[in-house]
Amino acid sequence: MFLHCTLLITALLWTQISLTSAGKILVYPAEGSRWLNMNIILRELHKRGHDLTVVRSSMSLQIPELAPHYRSLTIQVSQSSDVDKPDLMSSLLKKTKESRKSKWSILSFIALYRQLLAFIKQGSRVSAEMLRTILEDQTLVKHLQNEKFDLILTEAFYGSGVILGSYLGLPIVLSSRWILNEEAHFAVAPSPISYIPTFGSEVSDKMTFTDRMKNLFHYAIGQYIDHMITRPVYQGIISEFIDPNSDVFSLFQSADLWLMRVDFVFEFPRPTMPNVVYIGGFQCRPSSPLPDELEMFMQSSGEHGVIVMSFGTRLKGLEHDLSEIFASAFARLPQKVVWRHAGPKPSTVRNNTLLLDWIPQNDLLGHPKTKLFITHGGTNGIYEAIHHGVPMLAIPLMLDQFDNTVRLKAKGIAEVLELADLNVHTLTESVKNVLDENQPYKENMRKISSLYHDTPIKPMDSAIFWLEFVMRHKGAAHLRTESYKMPWFAYYNVDIVAFILSVFMISFLIFALSCKRLFKALQGKRKVKQQ
Numbered sequence: 341m342f343l344h345c346t347l348l349i350t351a352l353l354w355t356q357i358s359l360t361s362a363g364k365i366l367v368y369p370a371e372g373s374r375w376l377n378m379n380i381i382l383r384e385l386h387k388r389g390h391d392l393t394v395v396r397s398s399m400s401l402q403i404p405e406l407a408p409h410y411r412s413l414t415i416q417v418s419q420s421s422d423v424d425k426p427d428l429m430s431s432l433l434k435k436t437k438e439s440r441k442s443k444w445s446i447l448s449f450i451a452l453y454r455q456l457l458a459f460i461k462q463g464s465r466v467s468a469e470m471l472r473t474i475l476e477d478q479t480l481v482k483h484l485q486n487e488k489f490d491l492i493l494t495e496a497f498y499g500s501g502v503i504l505g506s507y508l509g510l511p512i513v514l515s516s517r518w519i520l521n522e523e524a525h526f527a528v529a530p531s532p533i534s535y536i537p538t539f540g541s542e543v544s545d546k547m548t549f550t551d552r553m554k555n556l557f558h559y560a561i562g563q564y565i566d567h568m569i570t571r572p573v574y575q576g577i578i579s580e581f582i583d584p585n586s587d588v589f590s591l592f593q594s595a596d597l598w599l600m601r602v603d604f605v606f607e608f609p610r611p612t613m614p615n616v617v618y619i620g621g622f623q624c625r626p627s628s629p630l631p632d633e634l635e636m637f638m639q640s641s642g643e644h645g646v647i648v649m650s651f652g653t654r655l656k657g658l659e660h661d662l663s664e665i666f667a668s669a670f671a672r673l674p675q676k677v678v679w680r681h682a683g684p685k686p687s688t689v690r691n692n693t694l695l696l697d698w699i700p701q702n703d704l705l706g707h708p709k710t711k712l713f714i715t716h717g718g719t720n721g722i723y724e725a726i727h728h729g730v731p732m733l734a735i736p737l738m739l740d741q742f743d744n745t746v747r748l749k750a751k752g753i754a755e756v757l758e759l760a761d762l763n764v765h766t767l768t769e770s771v772k773n774v775l776d777e778n779q780p781y782k783e784n785m786r787k788i789s790s791l792y793h794d795t796p797i798k799p800m801d802s803a804i805f806w807l808e809f810v811m812r813h814k815g816a817a818h819l820r821t822e823s824y825k826m827p828w829f830a831y832y833n834v835d836i837v838a839f840i841l842s843v844f845m846i847s848f849l850i851f852a853l854s855c856k857r858l859f860k861a862l863q864g865k866r867k868v869k870q871q
Contacts, residue, residue, distance in 0.1 A: 362389035363490035363811040368501030471500040499588035511815040521565035545608040593824030615819035621723035622799035627706025641676040645711035650680040657683030717741035729789035731781040752784040
C-alpha cells in the first residue's frame with residue numbers, strides 16, 4: 341500500500357513539474373522531408389506538455405492546418421515553393437542522370453546547375469514573400485509579441501524563420517543538416533575545406549590533391565549561391581526590419597542552438613561548437629509488430645530473408661525502364677523483396693516481390709528477417725538502417741544523396757551503385773555481394789550500429805533537453821561564439837598580418853635608407869681624405 345502511494349505521489353509530482361515547466365514555442369518549419377523531421381520533434385514536445393504554434397503557408401503541400409499536437413497560424417501567400425514537388429524532382433532526377441551518364445560534360449553540368457539554382461531562387465523568394473507578409477501585418481506581429489513565446493524553433497534550410505525570431509527578439513533554435521548552399525556546419529563552425537567535404541564534392545575526409553581541387557570548386561559554387569542568390573533575396577527585409585548592416589548568414593550564426601541531424605558514426609570527424617547538439621537518428625525507434633499479411637510474407641522468406649527497397653517520398657516513382665530492371669533483378673534472387681513502389685506494375689515482377697505504395701520502413705528494417713536495405717541514400721533511411729544494423733545497397737539519385745553514399749562507402753556499410761550504370765546484371769551482383777557472409781558489410785554494420793547505440797542519452801531526449809534548457813535560461817548565449825560579429829579581415833587576422841608586414845617593411849625601409857645615407861657619408865669622407 342505504501343509503495344502504491346509513493347508511486348502515485350511521484351507521478352503527481354512529475355506531472356506537476358511537467359505542467360509548470362511547459363513552454364510556449366513558435367515553430368517556423370520548411371516543407372518536404374524537413375517537415376517530417378520537425379513534426380517528429382513537435383509530437384515529442386507536445387507529449388511533454390509544451391504549447392506549440394506552427395507558422396504555415398496557405399499553399400502548404402505537407403503541413404496540415406489542423407493537428408492534435410499544435411495550433412497553426414496560416415499565412416496567405418500567392419504561390420508555393422517548387423522544392424520537393426514530385427514533378428520537378430523527377431525533372432531534376434532526369435538532368436542528374438544525364439549529367440552523370442555523360443561523365444559531367446560542360447553542357448550537362450550547366451543544365452543541371454541552372455535548374456538547381458532556379459529551384460533555390462524560387463524557394464527563397466517564396467519564403468521571403470511569406471516573411472514580408474508577416475512582418476508588414478502589424479496586427480499579426482502584435483499578436484506574436486503578446487503570445488510571449490519562450491523560443492522559436494525553425495528549420496535552417498531557408499532564412500525566414502531566423503529573421504522572424506531575430507525581429508521578435510526570441511531565443512533561436514535551428515534544426516538542420518543542410519542550409520540552402522552548403523552543409524549547416526559551414527555556418528556555425530570552422531570548416532577547413534582541405535579535409536571537410538563540401539556539398540556536391542563527393543569526396544571523403546581523406547583527400548588527394550585532385551579531391552581538394554574538386555572540393556574547392558564546389559565550395560566556390562556554394563559561395564556563389566550564398567552571396568548572389570540567398571543573401572540578396574532576404575537582404576531587403578533584414579535592412580528594413582532588423583539592421584542594414586546585418587545579413588541572413590550572420591543571423592544564422594547568432595542562433596542560440598543548433599540541433600544538427602548528424603551522428604559521427606556516419607559523418608566524418610570535423611570541428612564543432614558548444615552550441616551544436618547532435619541528434620542524428622532521433623526519429624529512429626524500436627520496431628513495432630507488422631500487419632498480419634506483411635508478417636506472413638516476411639516469415640515465408642525462410643532462411644534467405646527479405647530485402648527492403650525504398651527510394652523515399654520525393655519522387656512519384658521511378659522511370660518505367662528502371663522499374664523493369666529492378667523487377668527483373670529481384671526475380672533472379674532467392675530472397676523475398678518488399679518494394680515501396682509508385683506507378684504502373686513492372687511486367688517482370690515475380691511472386692517473391694511485394695509492391696506497396698507505402699511501407700512501415702522502420703518496422704521492416706527492425707524485423708529479424710530483413711537482410712538488406714536498398715536505398716537512394718536519404719538521411720532518414722540511412723539512420724534507420726544503422727539503428728537496426730541492416731547493411732545497404734545505395735543507389736543515389738540526386739542532391740545530397742551522392743555525398744551521403746560517399747560516407748556509407750567510407751564506413752564500409754554499403755555498396756554504392758551508379759544509377760547511370762544500372763542494369764539487371766550489375767544490380768543482381770551488387771545485391772549478392774552485400775549479402776555474401778564473406779564480405780565485410782554485415783560485420784561493419786554491426787560495429788557501426790553498436791557504436792551508434794553506445795551513448796548516455798538518446799538523440800530525441802538530447803533534443804528535448806536542450807530545447808527546454810534554452811527555455812529555462814532564456815537563451816544559450818554562453819555557448820555561442822562571438823566570431824560572427826567580427827569582420828572577415830579580423831577573423832582571419834589579416835589586419836594583424838598586414839600590420840606586422842607593414843612594420844617589417846617600414847623598419848626595413850628605414851634600415852635601408854639609413855644604410856644608404858651612412859654609405860654616402862662614408863664615401864664623402866674618403867673623398868675628402870684623398871683630396
